Amino acid sequence: MTLRIDGVSVALGGRTVVDAVDLEVADGQVVGLVGPNGSGKSTVLRCVYRALRPDSGGIRVDGTDLATVSVAHSARIIAALTQDNRSELDFTVAEMVALGRSPHRPRGALTDEDRRICREAMEAMDVAGLAERGVLGLSGGERQRVLVARALAQRPQLLVLDEPTNHLDLRHQLGLLKLLRRTGLAVLTVLHDLNLAAGACDVVAVLSGGRIVATGTPAEVLTPGLIREVFGVEATVVAHPDTGVPQLLYSLTP
Numbered sequence: 704m705t706l707r708i709d710g711v712s713v714a715l716g717g718r719t720v721v722d723a724v725d726l727e728v729a730d731g732q733v734v735g736l737v738g739p740n741g742s743g744k745s746t747v748l749r750c751v752y753r754a755l756r757p758d759s760g761g762i763r764v765d766g767t768d769l770a771t772v773s774v775a776h777s778a779r780i781i782a783a784l785t786q787d788n789r790s791e792l793d794f795t796v797a798e799m800v801a802l803g804r805s806p807h808r809p810r811g812a813l814t815d816e817d818r819r820i821c822r823e824a825m826e827a828m829d830v831a832g833l834a835e836r837g838v839l840g841l842s843g844g845e846r847q848r849v850l851v852a853r854a855l856a857q858r859p860q861l862l863v864l865d866e867p868t869n870h871l872d873l874r875h876q877l878g879l880l881k882l883l884r885r886t887g888l889a890v891l892t893v894l895h896d897l898n899l900a901a902g903a904c905d906v907v908a909v910l911s912g913g914r915i916v917a918t919g920t921p922a923e924v925l926t927p928g929l930i931r932e933v934f935g936v937e938a939t940v941v942a943h944p945d946t947g948v949p950q951l952l953y954s955l956t957p
């Protein structure tokens with residue numbers, strides 16, 4: 704699936720927080736949205752997973768205006784991991800992941816195929832061993848992995864992820880980002896760690912003050928000048944010795 708965000712603007716609390724954003728995610732592409740706190744990243748994502756309606760501009764999936772697609776259909780094709788994902792209900796992990804199948808089985812019971820898909824998603828996120836645990840008793844990282852498993856169990860065409868590596872230890876951060884590349888899905892993900900973004904994303908888009916200020920490959924975008932201008936931080940950019948991917952070094956010396 705191809706996602707096109709065309710001139711999307713959003714005002715919240717009387718202020719424009721997303722300003723004429725254009726962004727495209729091609730089929731099989733991982734696109735990282737980065738930028739300082741409050742730059743509008745989550746707001747862009749909320750428009751894509753339809754928690755918010757843009758004030759102007761439009762969003763197209765495979766050329767069709769998302770606003771004209773039924774909510775039931777978009778729930779089948781778009782899976783979202785949001786930042787605001789605390790559950791009040793003590794589902795088991797297996798039940799929580801099975802919720803990912805509900806857009807495909809609105810009333811029916813799970814089929815053997817659904818159970819197989821859920822098991823695969825739990826194994827991919829290393830939570831199969833937690834299947835009978837209640838989600839309220841999980842650690843932050845365990846819960847985050849369960850929620851990614853639920854999104855994978857949805858078998859969407861587009862994955863929209865808001866800081867998916869939040870709370871994850873290093874092994875699980877790297878595992879998740881490698882998995883995203885393997886899914887072959889269109890992926891739009893907010894990431895704060897620019898080094899992870901550089902390694903995991905085909906394209907990085909930088910938001911600053913609600914506007915896209917750079918879009919391109921990690922090597923094109925993640926330059927010392929841009930990091931200084933957007934984040935107010937001095938960074939040295941080196942090429943990873945094995946992959947050539949740009950990696951940022953920071954000095955903590957006062």
Ligand SMILES: Nc1ncnc2c1ncn2[C@@H]1O[C@H](COP(=O)(O)OP(=O)(O)OP(=O)(O)O)[C@@H](O)[C@H]1O
Nearest residue numbers: 715716717720738739740741742743744745746747
């Ligand atoms: N409901 C709201 N009412 C008023 N302002 C809002 C509302 N929701 C978000 N904002 C503001 O919109 C701006 C963009 O918020 P958003 O959550 O999209 O930023 P972000 O780039 O995802 O930030 P972070 O990196 O901190 O998660 C922020 O200044 C935020 O305070």
